[in-house]
Amino acid sequence: MNAWCACLTFCILALYAPGMAADPASLLLLPPPSGYESGLSPSLPHVPNGETISAMAGMSVSRPVSTRRQGQADIGLTTQRRRWSNLASTSGSQPMTWGIAGDVSAQLSVGLQSELFYTDNIKYTANSSAIGATVFELTPIIRLDIGDPQEGAMSSSRLSSYYTGILYVPTVRRLLEDGEQKILQHFFGEIGRLTDITRISLRLDYDERILSSSDDTSLEDTYTLLEASGLLEYHFTPKTMLRSKLTYRDITVEDGLANRLIWIGEEALEWAATAKITIGLGTELGLIQFERAGLGSQNYQQALLLGRWKPTAKLNMSARAGLEWRDFDGGTPKTMQLTPVGAVALQWLATEKTRISTRLRVGNEPSIVQQGALFREYRLGAEMMHDLSSQWYLSGDLQYVRRNYDSGRRESEPVTRLLLGYRESPDRAASRLNVELYVQWRQRKRHGNFEAADRSQVGIQVTKFF
Numbered sequence: 001m002n003a004w005c006a007c008l009t010f011c012i013l014a015l016y017a018p019g020m021a022a023d024p025a026s027l028l029l030l031p032p033p034s035g036y037e038s039g040l041s042p043s044l045p046h047v048p049n050g051e052t053i054s055a056m057a058g059m060s061v062s063r064p065v066s067t068r069r070q071g072q073a074d075i076g077l078t079t080q081r082r083r084w085s086n087l088a089s090t091s092g093s094q095p096m097t098w099g100i101a102g103d104v105s106a107q108l109s110v111g112l113q114s115e116l117f118y119t120d121n122i123k124y125t126a127n128s129s130a131i132g133a134t135v136f137e138l139t140p141i142i143r144l145d146i147g148d149p150q151e152g153a154m155s156s157s158r159l160s161s162y163y164t165g166i167l168y169v170p171t172v173r174r175l176l177e178d179g180e181q182k183i184l185q186h187f188f189g190e191i192g193r194l195t196d197i198t199r200i201s202l203r204l205d206y207d208e209r210i211l212s213s214s215d216d217t218s219l220e221d222t223y224t225l226l227e228a229s230g231l232l233e234y235h236f237t238p239k240t241m242l243r244s245k246l247t248y249r250d251i252t253v254e255d256g257l258a259n260r261l262i263w264i265g266e267e268a269l270e271w272a273a274t275a276k277i278t279i280g281l282g283t284e285l286g287l288i289q290f291e292r293a294g295l296g297s298q299n300y301q302q303a304l305l306l307g308r309w310k311p312t313a314k315l316n317m318s319a320r321a322g323l324e325w326r327d328f329d330g331g332t333p334k335t336m337q338l339t340p341v342g343a344v345a346l347q348w349l350a351t352e353k354t355r356i357s358t359r360l361r362v363g364n365e366p367s368i369v370q371q372g373a374l375f376r377e378y379r380l381g382a383e384m385m386h387d388l389s390s391q392w393y394l395s396g397d398l399q400y401v402r403r404n405y406d407s408g409r410r411e412s413e414p415v416t417r418l419l420l421g422y423r424e425s426p427d428r429a430a431s432r433l434n435v436e437l438y439v440q441w442r443q444r445k446r447h448g449n450f451e452a453a454d455r456s457q458v459g460i461q462v463t464k465f466f
Helices: 002-015 024-029
Strands: 098-100 106-119 131-148 161-167 171-175 181-184 186-194 199-207 224-237 240-252 260-272 275-291 299-313 314-327 338-349 354-366 374-387 393-404 410-423 433-446 453-465
Touching: 314 354, 338 374
Parallel strands: none
Antiparallel strands: 098 106, 106 131, 106 453, 131 161, 131 171, 161 186, 171 181, 186 199, 199 224, 224 240, 240 260, 260 275, 275 299, 299 314, 314 338, 338 354, 354 374, 374 393, 393 410, 410 433, 433 453
């Protein structure tokens, strides 16, 4: 009972926090909803002059970012799936709590996010064994940017070419019925240098929020992540860019049976054929080493064609397509596989109040549910956000995932989510309060004579920056 009172008190206090002046002209600066992304493809919201703001990976409290160093979107080559991140935690440029301006500027943002939700299937098991639960989560937000202020923050006539971003967002998660409590850590850090010719960055990301509602995902996407990467972009000419990236990824699952280490190398050459069209060639090499000796290892190579098309300031499309060769060493004997892979993303600013985004991804992934199996995944998602007023907005997300396992298993997973939100100000850099009410439904259905697993969830999330 005390826990319920604490939750409701926090939500009520946040709702009655003092408001700030709204600027209707800045509505277009708000990002589209960052729902179920179906691949690491550039998500490029538009400002009124038609320039892109940043990649969707940077529009989240989970990824510190600045507009200037994301002017050239980090499209990546790896079409890895991303976990759920709703809009309350994606206010973009977080409001500044403290900062200094000068040759080397600094900005500190401090906030607190709380969420209270009920789900009728907390463990996402078959319907006959489903167990409901009420969950309360509390997440402090500490974010520091040095050397390159965020969009909407302080400006300086001399911006440093070096920058550093640090984000720490631990989550305290408590099941109210049985009192079970966990503390789930998340740290992200980046250091880099950006000039007119080159971009160099080193990143470290550790995220163990595998049970957090903000990472409410499929069982195949549920894991703890440790990732370190290095990126180099070099412009030979104003129209030609070489991009190289090395990534180390350590994936840990709760039962430990599908733990793996992944090394990825990426290379791409891009050419801006016209002001609206960019084309390129890319390749990706990967090695997947499982901790369990019986599962062996996998290595793959991809040859890719890359393209971006921006016919108008309101429409943006990106795509990649190619072939993947995958070899298996150890574990269950398998022959080399040759399959097509690809991803397409389309973003459309339909009106000044409506943003629409669609994504399609086709790729291969080692399974977490079935150890040693490889599945081919088809993931299609659509998202829409509509501003009801300068402070109220409505968001809807739909996704359909189909997985075909080489073990013969077939699985589909539709997801839908509807959300009503309130923001204190349409200016992301000034909106210190964000409140969202949402309802969500997900179903995991294994084809054949198997019982489906449904999970419905309703909740409220409040984000407050100081």
